[in-house]
Amino acid sequence: MKMDLEQLRKTAAEVVARDDVKYLVGWKQGTYGYRVAPGFVEDAAGAAELIFSPLCTANLATYLTLVEELPIPRGQEPDDRKVAVMVKGCDSRAVTQLIVEKGIKKDEVVVIGCPCPGVVDPNLLAEKYPETEDQVEMKWNGEGFLLLRGGEETKIARDEVLAEKCRLCRYPNPVYSDIMLGDPVEPWETDEDKGVEEVEGKDVEERAEYWAEQFDKCVRCYSCRNVCPLCYCQDCVLDRLNPTWVNRAVNFSENTAFNIARAFHLGGRCIECGECERVCPANIPLGKINRKLAREVRDKYGFEPGVDPDAEPFQASFKPDDPEEFIL
Amino acid sequence: MKNGTNPYIPYPATVEETWYETGGDRCIKTFKVVFDDEKVRKEWSHLPGQCAMIGVLGIGESMISISCSPTEGDFLRFSVMRMGKVTQALHQLEVGDKMMVRGPYGNNFPVDDWQGKKILTIGGGVGQAPLRPIVEYVKANRDEYEGLTMIYGARTSGDLCFKGEFEEMSKCDDLACHLTIDVEEEGWGHNVGFVPQMLLDLNPSPENTIVITCGPPIMIRFVLENLKKLGFEDEQIYTTLENRMKCGIGKCGRCNAGNMYVCKDGPVFSYAVLKEIPEAFA
Amino acid sequence: MTEKPKVGVYVCHCGINISSTVDVEAVAEFAGKLPDVKVAKTYSYMCSDPGQTLIKKDIEEHGLNRVVVASCSPRMHEPTFRKAISEAGVNPYFLEMANIREQCSWVHEEIEEGTAKAKKLVSASLAKVRLLEALETTEVDAEPAALIIGAGIAGIQAALDIADAGFKVYLVEKTPSVGGRMAQLDKTFPTLDCSACILTPKMVDAASHPNIELLTYSEVEEVTGFIGNFDVKVRKKARYVDFDKCTGCGDCAAECRVKDRFPSEFDQGMGKRSAIYLPFPQAVPAKYTIDAENCLYLSKGKCGKSPKCQDVCGAGAINFDQEDEMVEFKVGAIIVATGFDPFDASRKPEYGYDDYPNVITGMEMERLVSASGPTGGKIKVNNGEEEIEPKEVALIKCVGSRDASVGNEYCSRVCCMYVAKQAHLLRDKLPDANIRIYYMDVRAFGKGFEEFYDRVRRENVRYIRGNPSEIFKRGNKLVVKVEDTLNSRPLEDEVDLVVLGVGLEPRADMREIMELLRLSQSPDKFFLEAHPKLRPVDTATDGIFLAGCAQGPKDIPDTVAQAKGAAASAMIPLARGKVTINAQVAIVNEATCRGCGYCVNICPYTAIEMITINRFGNEVEVARVNEALCKGCGSCSAGCFSDSIQPKSFRDSQILPQIAALGVMR
Amino acid sequence: MSAMLLNKEKWPEFVGKLTGKKVWAPQADSEGMRFALLAEGEAPVPDYNNTRVPPKGVLFPQTETMLKFQVKATEVDEPELDQETVVLGLRPCDARAMAIVEKLFKWDIDDPYFIKRRDMVTLVGLACNDPGLNCFCPSVGGSPASTEGLDLLMVDLGENYLLEAVTGKGEALLKEMGDLLSEAGADEAKEKEKLVKEAEGKIKRTVDTEGVPEGLPGLWEDPLWGKVSASCLGCGTCTYLCPTCHCFDIQDEVEGFDARRCRTWDSCMFGEYTLHTSGHNPRPTRKERTRNRINHKYSYYVDKFDVIACVGCGRCSNLCPVNIDIIDTIRQVKEAL
Amino acid sequence: MSAEFNPNIVAFLCNWCSYAGADLAGTSRVNYPSNIQIIRVMCSGRVNPLYVMNALQQGADGVLVSGCHPGDCHYMEGNFFARRRLGMLKDLMEFVGVDPKRFHMSWVSASEGHKWKEVVEKTVEDAKEAGPFEGFRRRQIDW
Structure with a gap:
């Protein structure tokens, strides 16, 4: 991996120094352990804190649409400066899809692309190499990873801790960016989607049971929705009470409805960054649902979201020969 | 759990009279309701400034200020602006229908402490609803107060609440009723202009006076400014706050402004207290 | 309240x-x-x-x-x-x-x-x-004018009716002259009126009518708006001839350096024309047009020392600098009368249309038999070796019609009669020839049709029931291979001329019109009417009507009848001066709209557009519905993630309780 | 009653003796630990760090029916809440949280549901021998073996559990167990002391809260709130998983002619939480919400109930998707003071 | 209970084709099971896929969505959108364990009264096979 932190920080500093840039969102060292936090950088000092490492799982494209729209007092001009964001391959698809959906405009953002050899699953990592209170550094190291902690270097094989989404990643290099950092990485052979296949292998009752157990755990914190770069409605229908799609009550019935609705709204839009699954405090394998739908859309409709900024949105278009074998 | 010990249980009250105060999209409808259960009726006691949770079963509840004074009789009055789901359902209630009521909640205007003082109310729009009980209370206990001045304004004459009551008021010597609307209208025999300006024009003396103001935030801001100009002290000024509420009894958490729960520590606050709460005017 | x-x-x-x-x-x-x-x-x-x-x-x-x-x-x-x-x-x-x-x-x-x-x-x-x-239903003013696309008999008739009623008509024709297919015909069945004789006066009327603005050599580029209020943009293509100056004298065509080099569209390619040309002698308007593709000066930049046409034109009408011109106007209704294309006989290779010059189509036959045609009305064909007067003639019906193998299952409705008519005309000109008609069925359903068919049969025209399987050459003869299905006898008839009774097909360029006006096709690929029986001239789009063969194969009387019907329908909003807008339209909640534009993509009526609004000082894009265009289908709503667009009377808040009522009531 | 000992082998018997009561205990689900009702005959050993979701739902369920009624009626029914309940093996911090929240639910007007449930429940805690990475209970007045809020404390001594009754309810429970238990001696007490000390020593992440409650209001406009909240996603993880968060929403639900009024956990991190029907929102952005959350825990609650509404369980730090770390936040507050 | 299970089926029909087709079935006195209850919408494109989820949640054992044949949509394209959306929903529902027999989509034109009958019979039969819906129905939840 040729990612050079010097270069990254220098580029970031240059970008935030621009008059037309409000701030830059990148990754920075978290407060302890393996944590990496989103960093909002406005100056060179901030830029010097940025990192890019196998621990940078978060999809920062979320922050492009997360900012609340506040009333602007009369006579005051809105701040139209751009927001710069650092993206991995998967994250860049979110940016692309947002452009397709007018969630953002190309000229509202500066996209800094970071070719990504794959990030770690922090849970897996912590399981095998217990997390401690000290801040650690991690690096890509040839085929694997290098963990630097307390002056000690630990080599970790790639397969041992690689995040599931990365195992299945087909776009390690950003598909859309204004500035590209480093050299592109060589895409790798992707595994079968074992998670999805395992569920598919069950019969319908087993599946119902499996998901019943999963959705029963849901606490409806909405972190899956909020972290999703493509869930950017200011006013989510699933929050609304008139009409009520989903009751506020937290129980298996409403949780399932919530999860189905959430997944459906991402149909043909999910770019498989895996954030929903990562942030779920109940450990619901949301990625399986999203990936399943994404795969169906890819296989049956030949559509892949977030790769072409000029594409017609999947759910707002059709082909005369869309599959219809299910129709009576 | 037995009935009576659960503060969340609302009691049915029958709508005895209803009328529209104002029209338009966000119209205000007033309800006069009487509890069905005599015991509840007897045990109920409220003072000016307090609120009640009213609602319709199956739809929900809303915290609404009680817009009548206990001195008026064994009934309650609510003036409700049509805004959301609950108020919409409330607006559909007609005479004879049931409204579910629980309360009273919150603190009240310290009417006892104010005895012997002059009372000045400054209201704007629907903000007159929490002020009306004070006006009525003072009217009913005229001997105990030094007099009452009321300033009330709205955008148009059609946006004034309780219109029918003002004429009678202006007949009394110790009650002064000053009405104003933002822009001139045909047949309008009162002042034209904004409430804060009218306050300046009237130039009330701060001496031995209590001011209670309620209305849109922007009006309050200028009223406060002008009261200061006129020499009023923070302790003389009172207002009521409104926040989103669910439980009404200080549990559900959402109505806090700083460390105050509006539903319990309020809704009545003196400006002296309020200005210490950073969120109060957010 | x-x-x-x-x-x-x-x-x-x-x-x-x-x-x-x-x-x-x-x-x-x-x-x-x-x-x-x-x-x-x-x-x-x-x-x-x-x-x-x-x-x-x-x-x-x-x-x-x-x-x-x-x-x-x-x-x-x-x-x-x-x-x-x-x-x-x-x-x-x-x-x-x-x-x-x-x-x-x-x-x-x-x-x-x-x-x-x-x-x-x-x-x-x-x-x-x-x-x-x-x-509440609302009304908006309707523009008292109509656009008619296509100036064949359907378009002309509709234009005349509407213009006569006192409304402005814009009659747009793609080719340099009005007249359309009917102008190409010789005589018309079953009355044998001369087509040109009955059509030409109408063409002239259309051109001279004070209420008709004739836009020939023009194409509709853009139509937006809705019934009563369509905004139309028309491209007037450059003729390179000053329309006002041209006297139609024809000196230019006669002197053209590439005189009579190019197949004449009007004569189905059987005749030739110059690069500057009048499509046919009776063309209206009688103004010359330069075919830019073939004109030496326009295509190569050089034509001798100077273009001859320019030299000879006494009126000084030739203008090589002319450019396409855009015309914009507003109309209240639109009639689509774009007509048909004859079936392309090459798609039945077994009939050898591409291979043998003496296999011709019915449309070519019309020109051949016409006194104003390329042969002056003489029936002469080239059998591959020499020009002869045919002695043996075969006419084949249902070519490209009722034929699933070419994708046309419908009956073209006119072939039975025009083939009979052509047999009759041939009999007139070739009294001794053997004339055979190969047929599957004879459908003579119109007024005077059966009588005409009888007459033709009595004129020694043989009707052979059978669908020829192949045509091939034997010596200097063509062999029609067919089974006479009435007596199950295989035949190999040797003939000099084969006339293919080609059917009618939707115009090759109809998709452009379809997209322009957002019309739909029926399975036969002609334009789809709103209801096959009760609204045969209406389309699914209010204010757009169909006339003539654009909607399906028709003979002239039916075409005229439908044109009059379309004209009458189109005049309703024009005469009323107002149109009522559907009340059950979609409405956007601008407070929750996230501006993704999905609904804009979904709406088949372009009824939704993105607008910029000021939301508490922030400029944000949201969708807005043009109520006049919205039909209330609600497709937008089902595709809206934030439920911000809702069709009135079919809102989610109205349907979900319906579902609940059905579910709970078990 | 003095401290008692329970041999771990007798644990299933111990649990078995709780028949007739609802028993909540930490159980492994597909991917973590959570408190769930024990099925009959089950007796999982409470060997865990802490549950992802705190056991606050035992007293304050995430969704709770308050009233039942019929559409169009005016009569309401209340749910029956009179089954005796035991919570086994909750951590001292979670128990302490219950005691803290109880103050609010008893403030002036009793919340009948919480109080009734509290009355019916016996809380059997389990001292932490091995605190987690983000545990910081001592920083906010707790301890790995705190008994606050508990009726009974268990300490894992290896072979045995040491059981110490804290309240009458705890004692009653111990009595119920009869000869399943044996009396503990001084050695065990010493052993416990040692374990607690060790546990405290294992706590690495600490924060000094001195002066924070008094100082917070002064930091109202401090830029730290913008910094802390910039990455906030506005999800409810920190509040839902917080054992002291007690906010709730009340909604009516209708099914045919049956209807109920129920309350559901709510989160001050949701924009909608304070949104007025008029569209006005006194806390319009994540900044105000984050500030409110911290202020509420570390200042307002202290004002009202004289205790910090944070027990240092570390869940919000553990599970915040974007590393908003309450320990770090309080450190920043402290620095800004 | 030995009584045969009578599934509760909610059907969403477009006004122009399927609803008219169902009307035609009526006019032709075609007999079919009464388990089906029709909600009329203007176009199958109006059917928000989440209606299907909602219907199951609110008490349906099966759901049917029916519209015009491709190319016949009164609104030109609505049924194409419906097909894409509902096809995707079907995949999703199946994956989360909702028996695909509970959800059908059909093309029924205004002239296909008999096809309507067949569609209803198939839908009812399938729903019967799938049995009472016990998934995420609201009623399953104990208040």
Whole structure:
């Protein structure tokens, strides 16, 4: 991996120094352990804190649409400066899809692309190499990873801790960016989607049971929705009470409805960054649902979201020969 | 759990009279309701400034200020602006229908402490609803107060609440009723202009006076400014706050402004207290 | 103000149509107990006058403000009851019908199940009616002008009718002259009128009518707007001839350096024309046009020392600097009269159309037989070796029609008769020739058709029942291989001339018009009418009508009749001066719209556009519905993630309670 | 009653003796630990760090029916809440949280549901021998073996559990167990002391809260709130998983003619939480919400109930998707003071 | 209970083709099971896929969505959108364990009264096979 932190920080500093840039969102060292936090950088000092490492799982494209729209007092001009964001391959698809959906405009953002050899699953990592209170550094190291902690270097094989989404990643290099950092990485052979296949292998009752157990755990914190770069409605229908799609009550019935609705709204839009699954405090394998739908859309409709900024949105278009074998 | 010990249980009250105060999209409808259960009726006691949770079963509840004074009789009055789901359902209630009521909640205007003082109310729009009980209370206990001045304004004459009551008021010597609307209208025999300006024009003396103001935030801001100009002290000024509420009894958490729960520590606050709460005017 | 819903439920017996399978009294009794229901009644025929009066009286007496009628299909009587309640002062959209006849009593047998289902349907209707909103229909002004696309006989006729009624007409024709296909015909069946003789006066009328603005050599580029208010952009293609100066003298064509080099479109390629040309002698307008592709000067930049046409034109009309011109105007209605294309005989290679010069199409035959045609009306064909007068003639019907192998299953309706007519004309010119017609069926359904067919048969024209399988050459003859299916005899007839009775097909370029006007196609690929029987000249888009073969194969009388029908329909909004806009349109909640533009993509009527609004000082993009264009289908709504766009009367907030009512009532 | 000992082998018997009561205990689900009702005959050993979701739902269920009624009626029914309940093996911090929240639910007007449930429940805690990475209970007045809020404390001594009754309810429970238990001696007490000390020593992440409650209001406009909240996603993880968060929403739900009024956990991190029907929102952005959350825990609650409404369980730090770390936040507050 | 299970089926029909087709079935006195309750919408494109989820949640055992044949949509394209959306929903529902027999989509034209009957029969039969819906129905939840 040729990612050079010097270069990254220098580029970031240059970008935030621009008059037309409000701030830059990148990754920075978290407060302890393996944590990496989103960093909002406005100056060179901030830029010097940025990192890019196998621990940078978060999809920062979320922050492009997360900012609340506040009333602007009369006579005051809105701040139209751009927001710069650092993206991995998967994250860049979110940016692309947002452009397709007018969630953002190309000229509202500066996209800094970071070719990504794959990030770690922090849970897996912590399981095998217990997390401690000290801040650690991690690096890509040839085929694997290098963990630097307390002056000690630990080599970790790639397969041992690689995040599931990365195992299945087909776009390690950003598909859309204004500035590209480093050299592109060589895409790798992707595994079968074992998670999805395992569920598919069950019969319908087993599946119902499996998901019943999963959705029963849901606490409806909405972190899956909020972290999703493509869930950017200011006013989510699933929050609304008139009409009520989903009751506020937290129980298996409403949780399932919530999860189905959430997944459906991402149909043909999910770019498989895996954030929903990562942030779920109940450990619901949301990625399986999203990936399943994404795969169906890819296989049956030949559509892949977030790769072409000029594409017609999947759910707002059709082909005369869309599959219809299910129709009576 | 037995009935009576659960503060969340609302009691049915029958709508005895209803009328529209104002029209338009966000119209205000007033309800006069009487509890069905005599015991509840007897045990109920409220003072000016307090609120009640009213609602319709199956739809929900809303915290609404009680817009009548206990001195008026064994009934309650609510003036409700049509805004959301609950108020919409409330607006559909007609005479004879049931409204579910629980309360009273919150603190009240310290009417006892104010005895012997002059009372000045400054209201704007629907903000007159929490002020009306004070006006009525003072009217009913005229001997105990030094007099009452009321300033009330709205955008148009059609946006004034309780219109029918003002004429009678202006007949009394110790009650002064000053009405104003933002822009001139045909047949309008009162002042034209904004409430804060009218306050300046009237130039009330701060001496031995209590001011209670309620209305849109922007009006309050200028009223406060002008009261200061006129020499009023923070302790003389009172207002009521409104926040989103669910439980009404200080549990559900959402109505806090700083460390105050509006539903319990309020809704009545003196400006002296309020200005210490950073969120109060957010 | 929010009124409390006070619902009247009316359950219809429909004689015994409903009451024999549904216990209507029980349904009414059940409904009476549901929330907000003030009265619930039954009546023998709700749609009858006394039935409607019953509802009106109840509205007055009980102060009802919503009505549920449980009776037949809303497709039947919704307008009836809407009108009834609105006469009683209730907004007509405060009505919901429960279909307990077509979808209940008539399809179920047991009274228990019928009654149970009727109750559910009523409770679902009730759930919805309580939440319906009052809607007002609005009217907008209609532009008293019409656009007619295509100036064949259909377009000309429609234009004349509308213009005669006093409305402005823009008649747009793609080619340099009006007249269309009819102008190419020789005589017309069954009366044998000379086509040109009856058409030319109409062409001239159309050109000279004060209310008609004729835009030949022009194409419609853009149509936006809606009934009463279409904005049209037309491209007037450059003719390189000053329209006002050209006298139509023809000196230019005669002197053209590439004189008579190019196949004449009008003569189906059988005749030749110059690069500057008049499509045919009677062309209207009689103005020359330069074919830029073939003109030496325009295509190569050089034509001798100087272009000859320019030199000889006394009027100085030649203008090589001319550019396409855009014309914009507004109309209230549009008639599509773009006509047809004859079937391309090359698609039946077994008939050898591409291989043998003496295999020609019916359209070519028209030109061949025409006195103004390339041969001056003489029947001469090249058999590959020499020019001869044919002695043996074969006419084949149903070429490209009723033929699934070329994708045309329909009957082209005119071939039977034009082939008969051509046989008759050939008989006139070739009294001794053997004339055979190969046919599958003879359909002579029109006025005077059967008589004409009889006449032709008596003129020694042989009708052979059989669909030729192949045509090939043997010596200097063509062999028609066919089985005479009446006596199961295989034949190999040797002939000198084969006329292929080609059918009619949608125009090759109709897709452009389709996309321009957002019309749809029927399975035969012609334009789809709104209803095959009851609205044959209307399209699904209000204010756009069809005339002539654009909608399907037709003969001239039918074309004219339909053109007149389209003209009459198109004149309704023009004459009224107003159009009513559908009230059940979609509406956007701009506060929640996230501006993704999905609805804009989805809407088939371009009724939704993105606009920029100021939301508390922030400029944000949101969708907005043009109510005049919206048809209320609701497709946008189902595709909106934030439920911000909702069709009135079919809002989520109105449908979800319906679902709940059906679900909970088990 | 003095401290008692329970041999771990007798644990199933111990649990078995709780028949007739609802028993909540930490159980492994597909991917973590959570408190769930024990099925009959089950007796999982409470060997865990802490549950992802705190056991606050035992007293304050995430969704709870308050009233039942019929559409169009005016009569309401209340749910029956009179089954005796035991919570086994909750951590001292979670128990302490219950005691803290109880103050609010008893403030002036009793919340009948919480109080009734509290009355019916016996809380059997389990001291932490091995605190987690983000545990910081000592920083906010707790301890790995705190008994606050508990009726009974268990300490894992290896072979045995040491059981110490804290309240009468705890004692009653011990009595119920009869000869399943044996009396503990001084050695065990010493052993416990040692374990607690060790546990405290294992706590690495600490924060000094001195002066924070008094100082917070003064930091109202401090830029730290913008910094802390910039990455906030506005999800409810921190509040839902917080054992002291007690906010709830009340909604009516209708199913046919049956209806109920129920309350559901709510989160001050949701924009909608304070949104007025008029569209006005006194806390319009994540900044105000984050500030409110911290202020509420570390200042307002202290004002009202004289205790920090944070027990240092570390869940919000553990599970915040974007590393908003309450320990770090309080450190920043402290620095800004 | 030995009584046969009678599934509760909610059907969403477009006004122009399928609803008219169902009307035609009525006019032709075609007999079919009464388990089906029709909600009329203007176009199958109006059917928000989440209606299907909602219907199951609110008490349906099966759901049917029916519209015009491709190319016949009164609104030109609505049924194409419906097909894409509902096809995707079906995949999703199946994956989360909702028996695909509970959800059907059909093309029924205004002239296909008999096809309507067949569609209803198939839908009812399938729903019967799938049995009472016990998934995420609201009623399953104990208040």
